[in-house]
Amino acid sequence: MADDKKLTPRATDFSAWYNEVVLRSELADYSPVKGCMVIRPNGYGIWERMQRQLDDMFKATGHQNAYFPLLIPESFLHKEAEHVEGFAPEAAVVTHGGGKKLDEPLIIRPTSETIINSMFAKWVQSYRDLPLLINQWANVVRWEMRTRLFLRTTEFLWQEGHTAHTTHDEAEEEARRMLGVYRDFMEGYIAMPVITGRKTNAEKFAGALRTYSCEAMMQDNKALQAGTSHNLGQNFARAFDLKYQSEEGTTEFAWNTSWGVSTRMVGGLVMTHGDDNGLRVPPLLAPIEMVIVPIYKTDEERALVLGAADRIAKSLGAWDLRESARLRIHIDARQGIKPGAKYYEWELRGIPLRLELGPRDLAANQGVLVRRDTRAKRPVSLNTLGEDVADTLSAMQRDMLAAALDRREANSVRQHISYDAFRELMDGQGGFVYAGWCGDAACEAAIKEETKATIRCLPDEEFRSAEAPTSCLKCGRAASDEALWAKAY
Amino acid sequence: MADDKKLTPRATDFSAWYNEVVLRSELADYSPVKGCMVIRPNGYGIWERMQRQLDDMFKATGHQNAYFPLLIPESFLHKEAEHVEGFAPEAAVVTHGGGKKLDEPLIIRPTSETIINSMFAKWVQSYRDLPLLINQWANVVRWEMRTRLFLRTTEFLWQEGHTAHTTHDEAEEEARRMLGVYRDFMEGYIAMPVITGRKTNAEKFAGALRTYSCEAMMQDNKALQAGTSHNLGQNFARAFDLKYQSEEGTTEFAWNTSWGVSTRMVGGLVMTHGDDNGLRVPPLLAPIEMVIVPIYKTDEERALVLGAADRIAKSLGAWDLRESARLRIHIDARQGIKPGAKYYEWELRGIPLRLELGPRDLAANQGVLVRRDTRAKRPVSLNTLGEDVADTLSAMQRDMLAAALDRREANSVRQHISYDAFRELMDGQGGFVYAGWCGDAACEAAIKEETKATIRCLPDEEFRSAEAPTSCLKCGRAASDEALWAKAY
Numbered sequence: 001m002a003d004d005k006k007l008t009p010r011a012t013d014f015s016a017w018y019n020e021v022v023l024r025s026e027l028a029d030y031s032p033v034k035g036c037m038v039i040r041p042n043g044y045g046i047w048e049r050m051q052r053q054l055d056d057m058f059k060a061t062g063h064q065n066a067y068f069p070l071l072i073p074e075s076f077l078h079k080e081a082e083h084v085e086g087f088a089p090e091a092a093v094v095t096h097g098g099g100k101k102l103d104e105p106l107i108i109r110p111t112s113e114t115i116i117n118s119m120f121a122k123w124v125q126s127y128r129d130l131p132l133l134i135n136q137w138a139n140v141v142r143w144e145m146r147t148r149l150f151l152r153t154t155e156f157l158w159q160e161g162h163t164a165h166t167t168h169d170e171a172e173e174e175a176r177r178m179l180g181v182y183r184d185f186m187e188g189y190i191a192m193p194v195i196t197g198r199k200t201n202a203e204k205f206a207g208a209l210r211t212y213s214c215e216a217m218m219q220d221n222k223a224l225q226a227g228t229s230h231n232l233g234q235n236f237a238r239a240f241d242l243k244y245q246s247e248e249g250t251t252e253f254a255w256n257t258s259w260g261v262s263t264r265m266v267g268g269l270v271m272t273h274g275d276d277n278g279l280r281v282p283p284l285l286a287p288i289e290m291v292i293v294p295i296y297k298t299d300e301e302r303a304l305v306l307g308a309a310d311r312i313a314k315s316l317g318a319w320d321l322r323e324s325a326r327l328r329i330h331i332d333a334r335q336g337i338k339p340g341a342k343y344y345e346w347e348l349r350g351i352p353l354r355l356e357l358g359p360r361d362l363a364a365n366q367g368v369l370v371r372r373d374t375r376a377k378r379p380v381s382l383n384t385l386g387e388d389v390a391d392t393l394s395a396m397q398r399d400m401l402a403a404a405l406d407r408r409e410a411n412s413v414r415q416h417i418s419y420d421a422f423r424e425l426m427d428g429q430g431g432f433v434y435a436g437w438c439g440d441a442a443c444e445a446a447i448k449e450e451t452k453a454t455i456r457c458l459p460d461e462e463f464r465s466a467e468a469p470t471s472c473l474k475c476g477r478a479a480s481d482e483a484l485w486a487k488a489y
Numbered sequence: 490m491a492d493d494k495k496l497t498p499r500a501t502d503f504s505a506w507y508n509e510v511v512l513r514s515e516l517a518d519y520s521p522v523k524g525c526m527v528i529r530p531n532g533y534g535i536w537e538r539m540q541r542q543l544d545d546m547f548k549a550t551g552h553q554n555a556y557f558p559l560l561i562p563e564s565f566l567h568k569e570a571e572h573v574e575g576f577a578p579e580a581a582v583v584t585h586g587g588g589k590k591l592d593e594p595l596i597i598r599p600t601s602e603t604i605i606n607s608m609f610a611k612w613v614q615s616y617r618d619l620p621l622l623i624n625q626w627a628n629v630v631r632w633e634m635r636t637r638l639f640l641r642t643t644e645f646l647w648q649e650g651h652t653a654h655t656t657h658d659e660a661e662e663e664a665r666r667m668l669g670v671y672r673d674f675m676e677g678y679i680a681m682p683v684i685t686g687r688k689t690n691a692e693k694f695a696g697a698l699r700t701y702s703c704e705a706m707m708q709d710n711k712a713l714q715a716g717t718s719h720n721l722g723q724n725f726a727r728a729f730d731l732k733y734q735s736e737e738g739t740t741e742f743a744w745n746t747s748w749g750v751s752t753r754m755v756g757g758l759v760m761t762h763g764d765d766n767g768l769r770v771p772p773l774l775a776p777i778e779m780v781i782v783p784i785y786k787t788d789e790e791r792a793l794v795l796g797a798a799d800r801i802a803k804s805l806g807a808w809d810l811r812e813s814a815r816l817r818i819h820i821d822a823r824q825g826i827k828p829g830a831k832y833y834e835w836e837l838r839g840i841p842l843r844l845e846l847g848p849r850d851l852a853a854n855q856g857v858l859v860r861r862d863t864r865a866k867r868p869v870s871l872n873t874l875g876e877d878v879a880d881t882l883s884a885m886q887r888d889m890l891a892a893a894l895d896r897r898e899a900n901s902v903r904q905h906i907s908y909d910a911f912r913e914l915m916d917g918q919g920g921f922v923y924a925g926w927c928g929d930a931a932c933e934a935a936i937k938e939e940t941k942a943t944i945r946c947l948p949d950e951e952f953r954s955a956e957a958p959t960s961c962l963k964c965g966r967a968a969s970d971e972a973l974w975a976k977a978y
Contacts, residue, residue, distance in 0.1 A: 029608065032565075033558045033595065038608055041553035041623070048554060064530035065537060069522045070559075070597075070628055070644050071581070076521075092560070093585040094597070097643075098632030099578055106522065108559075108583070108597075119518065119527055134530070139559055139628065143587030154586075155559050 007348075009276045014220040021270055022149045025279045025349045035147040035154030039263065042349060043150075045287030046266055047157065051137065053189055053284075054159065054261070057181050063133045063161060068115050070139070071106040076114035079239040083113065086206020090142040092154075108141040113207060113236050113258055116162045121242040124164060124254060130244060131174070132164040150267030151224075151489050158262035164242060164254040168233070171255035172210075175231040178259040179212045182227040190265060191282040191401040192216045192272045193408055194226060195432070195484055197457030202441055205258075209233030215456040215484065217408040218271035221430035223456045223486040226268050229259035267489075272404050273373075279350030280372050282400050283393040288330045290316075290389060291346045292367075295339050295358035306333055308362055308382075312355070316386050327389060347372060352396055353389060355380075373400055408432070414465045419473055422485070426451040432486050434459070436469030436479025443474040447485070455483045496837075498765045503709040510759055511638045514768045514838045524636040524643030528752065531838060532639075534776030535755055536646065540626065542678055542773075543648065543750070546670050552622040552650060557604050559628075560595040565603035568728040572602065575695020579631040581643075597630040602696060602725050602747055605651045610731040613653060613743060619733060620663070621653040639756030640713075640978050647751035653731060653743040657722070660744035661699075664720040667748040668701045671716040679754060680771040680890040681705045681761045682897055683715060684921070684973055686946030691930055694747075698722030704945040704973065706897040707760035710919035712945045712975040715757050718748035756978075761893050762862075768839030769861050771889050772882040777819045779805075779878060780835045781856075784828050784847035795822055797851050797871075801844070805875050816878060836861060841885055842878060844869075862889055897921070903954045908962055911974070915940040921975050923948070925958030925968025932963040936974070944972045 007024070008016040022028050027043030039047065055065070071094060077084045091107040109115065120132055141155045161178060165171045179196055186192045194214035204211035208230035216224045236242070237253040246252050273280040283289055292313065294305040313329040330351075332342050339356070346354055356368040361379075369380045369388070373396050380388050411431040422433060437443065437455065448454050458481045469479050496513070497505040511517050516532030528536065544554070560583060566573045580596040598604065609621055630644045650667060654660045668685055675681045683703035693700035697719035705713045725731070726742040735741050762769040772778055781802065783794040802818040819840075821831050828845065835843055845857040850868075858869045858877070862885050869877050900920040911922060926932065926944065937943050947970045958968050 031558045033560050036558035039556040041555050044554045044556055065533045066530050067528040069520045069525035071522050089588055092583050094581050095584045096582040
């Protein structure tokens with residue numbers, strides 16, 4: 001599966017470490033198409049679990065799935081002035097089809113606000129048809145210059161929610177609700193804590209009224225924008241004539257939202273939890289939760305140990321009748337590979353638990369359970385293995401979130417910082433800096449120019465500092481907002 | 490949801506009926522992009538259930554999901570001689586990306602044999618790396634001139650399995666195994682009986698050694714090719730240098746298969762089961778299995794009946810703790826719409842069961858249960874409703890398959906037929922004709938030219954006639970095969 005060479009340590013070169021982990025744990029591979037990646041089964045297994053969980057959460061909040069065309073007439077992009085500015089430069093353009101030049105070029109969707117709202121306009125007549133709550137699982141293409149596996153690829157997989165409402169406030173509530181769903185998912189499943197907040201005008205989605213985002217801190221102290229949710233106002237409704245007849249009989253434009261998360265989250269998972277031995281996958285997203293590695297010398301011992309492993313896998317795989325409580329177990333029965341080499345491989349792949357099982361263990365009715373996160377080993381009785389494994393997995397899920405949270409807070413600056421000190425910090429170890437902002441886009445642009453740090457968001461209340469900063473980090477004028485500054489992916 | 494106009498009867502114009510059912514039951518809609526459709530939530534809900542079930546079946550047969558790029562270098566298509574002939578004329582070509590003309594045009598995948606086998610070549614070194622059993626859920630684009638909702642669209646959703654093996658026989662076994670999985674799914678879930686068999690050389694996949702297919706008969710007696718499975722031989726392995734070192738130390742080309750089914754199956758479901766009142770969805774694929782329609786006159790009655798409906802939905806929705814046994818129930822609580830109008834809508838949408846519930850029913854501790862397939866009504870006790878509904882749904886699933894099978898056999902000709910009689914049949918009511926074929930592509934081409942009927946497949950043994958035909962339908966020479974002839978979608 002993987003060669004035995006040590007990974008480049010994170011401290012030496014975080015970026016090299018990331019690529020090595022992704023490639024050697026076989027999450028993904030480079031493809032022959034520039035900027036496009038192949039998601040291999042180990043990576044797709046994590047994405048599938050993300051999808052399944054998010055899909056359940058979207059349905060629980062009243063959304064239905066649908067599917068809209070991959071190809072969008074170029075003219076659609078031009079109907080919303082900011083939207084075309086943001087997306088036209090990244091477009092992949094289809095000019096020929098079926099051997100002929102097309103009358104109008106088609107672009108591969110970079111996002112689907114235009115085509116979806118053009119359909120909504122056809123479906124919505126009356127306020128009774130609203131709200132319209134739709135989600136789509138799809139691939140999108142944005143022509144990127146510098147690409148990185150999972151983090152920024154020309155094609156990526158995502159979901160995009162698109163909704164239409166009768167009022168601004170209802171759209172705002174929806175945009176905020178889905179941001180909350182994203183946060184719950186990222187913290188509850190990826191064990192990746194996020195700061196939620198509003199984007200500045202310079203950073204908002206092209207065509208949105210307001211953009212909210214989830215910002216996570218990676219182990220190199222850079223921010224990863226892990227999901228966004230937009231209140232689109234009536235911008236797309238006006239562009240695509242999405243109107244409804246109100247209860248009072250007047251004709252009104254609808255209010256839209258859109259929101260999305262992508263395969264980028266897999267990269268976030270790697271950079272949040274990986275260590276110098278490889279990947280560490282949070283149990284809830286692990287395609288395999290526990291691998292059993294049999295230890296033996298003779299054929300007799302092999303038969304004995306594999307027989308026991310099989311019984312354990314069968315009984316724990318169904319130890320509770322509910323599907324959701326079944327453990328996902330794999331027995332590594334490969335021959336000609338030493339146990340140590342197997343340990344190394346499964347650690348590289350980040351499988352949460354390893355059960356080492358040898359003849360002496362069996363004689364004592366026990367096994368040795370090893371946690372991937374702490375690498376702590378302990379003997380466990382086979383009598384109570386089901387509960388023990390389930391408890392350990394729950395503890396790991398909690399501990400991984402807590403560890404990521406501690407790391408983030410240890411690398412966040414909330415006390416007053418001078419601009420010089422801020423520049424030095426951004427040149428060096430980086431991190432999250434909470435500081436005042438005067439609200440002037442010129443200060444925001446100057447800081448970006450000078451330090452490469454950007455305002456990741458204007459954090460929601462619960463993330464703001466106990467004492468609000470009073471002056472702008474850059475110009476010293478009175479602060480209108482507290483801003484979260486960081487360098488970002 | 491839908492207007493009250495009657496559907497065009499199937500007997501009057503099957504094609505108009507089909508489009509009306511798809512549009513008015515809101516399975517799909519036309520899009521602003523020529524040849525591309527929008528799959529609406531009612532249609533996508535059926536597709537999701539198809540996906541979930543097939544995905545489970547693929548995993549149970551050892552396959553893993555992965556994801557490969559949407560865009561394929563044009564030169565890849567040219568590496569396999571037959572493949573390029575088949576797919577280049579239908580290609581959608583991306584010539585520009587990020588505002589620049591590309592050095593090499595990219596085509597949007599029409600199918601992924603080329604890109605996937607180029608990656609397999611990178612991953613496979615030794616016989617130990619084989620078999621490689623991969624599936625991908627994806628969208629593909631084929632530039633079609635004449636499109637029909639679900640049946641033939643420029644973009645469609647599908648799964649494509651791609652595998653690599655050490656021997657011809659193992660690839661052959663895999664291709665046949667997956668054909669069997671398709672048949673099990675189509676008969677067990679879509680309740681759509683299929684004839685399986687081998688395609689002639691004229692009809693096989695561009696680049697395959699052998700193609701197998703599932704052929705279903707629609708209600709207009711035309712055949713629908715509902716799924717195909719290919720033994721690709723070593724054609725793609727040679728084109729993409731997919732080699733492995735054998736156990737004996739020699740270097741060999743691998744053997745490939747590929748197999749796919751698509752959203753076309755939703756069209757097959759409609760044309761297999763729909764009637765003049767609309768859609769009929771087999772229970773196992775129905776996003777809603779039972780709708781409860783409350784009947785009331787006063788507000789008091791409304792509260793009473795909706796309260797009871799709610800209790801029923803809650804108890805049946807969880808009447809067995811296993812997720813798989815929960816019933817999918819919807820209560821139609823909309824106000825200002827008469828029960829009759831609601832019945833009409835739910836019949837149009839093909840929801841398997843309707844429970845009518847009024848105050849008098851409640852007083853007698855009963856409801857009225859209506860089957861969508863037979864439209865049979867009967868009173869049912871609320872005490873045993875869970876078992877009753879579950880039994881009825883199972884019976885419907887069986888009955889719908891049996892009815893489709895009866896219809897197919899009633900419209901199949903197995904006795905000797907003269908070519909003149911065959912032409913007359915194909916000009917008229919159509920159907921499946923089992924007849925001898927000399928094996929000469931010229932006879933096959935002449936029949937297609939003269940009657941529009943094609944050899945759908947050379948049926949597998951269990952579908953062949955008790956007495957094998959001895960002479961060719963067209964030329965009268967000795968038959969080498971029994972062929973299934975029909976006009977097809």
